[in-house]
Amino acid sequence: MIPLFVNFRSVVAGGFVLLAHVAGARAEDLPIVGTGDGIEMLQAVAAAYNAEAGDARVSVPPSIGSGGAVAAVGGERQKLGRVARPLSEAEKAQGLVEVPLARIPSAIFVHRGVGVRSLTSAQVAAIFAGTIDNWSALGGPDLKIRVVRREESDSTLSVLRATMPGWRDLALTSRSKTATTTQDAIATVRETPGAIGFGPYSPALAGDLEVLAIDGRAPRDPAYPSAVTLALIYKAATRDAAASAFLAFATSDRAGQVMAERGAAPLRP
Template structure:
């Protein structure tokens, strides 16, 4: 019976090896799941870590939202997550811990064909509420404004409501498209003439769209009010040496520099 069991074990090991090779998944992979905010920044940090440190290959998969990170890490399906909102007291009571990394300014951006680069906060509120529905009223072309919004739980929308003048109780126009992720919002504004949307600021965003100046300030100006804080989360029960090593690197000066080069702002002005 011994040789038979040995052969079974060998066949099983070979099957696992072949499956791993065919799917590109390695046992030592360490995915950081969650929000789309700051994904380019965290990817740069992961790339640098992979080149310089450790055995685990850190990856930054497409967005599943901050809530997805909380569910995955809280449910012990993943070791680390990325969020753009504070943990609730209930989530903390479940053993989740957040590690703030950097501030990401919120940006309001428009399709290149709009021809408008600066608005007041009152004008922005009027656009997103539907009170102004044509760019000609704002110095642009005779072009219908297409509003791209996010769901109410979105981190950028939450920050806009908390900080941007006129947004706390703003009722967003029903004549709008709801994007489910940051990537979806960006793609929709890019592909829709007359579109306006919002999301986390990055230099790449500024190269593809017109990022609006609001009340004379651009997103990275000290007086610009709206920003989210990008943080990593882990669960105390599942934090291991690999997760701890990446957390240490992600909070280092080197990682901070990488994120700042991609549009991040220090946690303390």
């Protein structure tokens, strides 16, 4: 009888191990890596998904840029990525597929102490060119303007160059700080008196910064000229059931509602 008892205990123990393995598999993390544009919005979409369905727990980690997403998903190290620029033909040829999610306005924001709430597009261009360098020239305090810019490959800067009057061939002032991510740009402007920067619009920006109206139009105005499209990317070779389930949710009406509540205009595939 003793061997039977031992075998029974082994079976029970093995069952617990199997259950633990299954539970661990259900709790597997599915990170969506990439751009910092729309990160709070996509985190909210992931939270809604995790609360409602899905075997995997979706996460939206800090930015590694659109290029980082392309490298990670294209190199088959990650299943899903997030980008704020169109894929190139070469990237599509590697098997990458994009799924547009939402149009996110590009915002110009300043430090709270600046005291300016609206500028013309010509004034904004002059600030980033360095020809206006003190807020007193724009109705603000006698305070030096601190320009915070992004690298030329940044998606928001690309959209500003394509859509904002005066930006297409604008030479950005050399007397500026280059932020490496959206979060870095926001933090730098928030912490630097006199600072001005740009990035994807989110209602959360208004808590720490002053988001400017440009030519009398706020970022959520349908006629506001500048916006970026946030998309998810994947490769068919690595798209599994968990990735497919989140892609279906991210393009659903429920996800669209979450995105709209955060200032974006949802798109449908």
